Amino acid sequence: MTLSFEAQVADWAQSVEGALEVVFRESVQELVEQMDLLLVQTVYDAPPAPSGYKRTGFLRASLVASQTAMPLLTRDNPGVPVPADLGDVMLVISGSDLGETIYLGYTANYAGYVHYSANGEAGRPWVTMAGQRWPMIVDQVAARVRARLGL
Structure with a gap:
């Protein structure tokens, strides 16, 4: 019986000590990078909204990672440019x-x-789009890790 690619990756990752952890962490890091890229492409690189809303980068900079609970939508935009820094997310x-x-x-x-959209503005579902890429991300990361290990 021929195993699916997904099953082959699972068998391989379980047989190589530490491979599952590496694939897990690198896949989540890649997901974060995809979310950031999609946010830039769909929001920051798009033409300005008719409302004239000033883009500060705060939305991009507000990404948080947690091991205990989903971050809440509680922070107001400070109205000044905020640089994006994924360092804390990558540490988690x-x-x-x-x-x-x-x-x-x-x-x-x-x-x-x-x-999701509001006030007549079209939604830009970058999180959903990145989430839909999860199986592909895991497959690609597993292939990269396998190539790095010479397997």
Whole structure:
């Protein structure tokens, strides 16, 4: 019987000590990078909204990772440019163990409006789009890890 690619990856990862943890962490990191890229493409690179809303980068900078609970949409935009820094998010991912849940969420109080739509503006569902890529991300990361290990 021929195994599916997914089954082959699972068998391989379980047989190589530490491979599951590496694939897990690198896959979540890649998911974060995909979310960030899609946010830039769908929001920050798009033409400005007719409302004239000033883009500060705060939505992008409000991404938080947690091992305990989903981050809440509670932070107001400070109205000044805010640089994006995924360092803290990557630290949480790096410190996570296989099987733990990693919650990724934006804390800008208007993130849901941007994602789903509001006030006549079209939604930009970058989180949903990145989430749909999860199986592909895991497959690609597993292939990269296998190639790095010479397997």
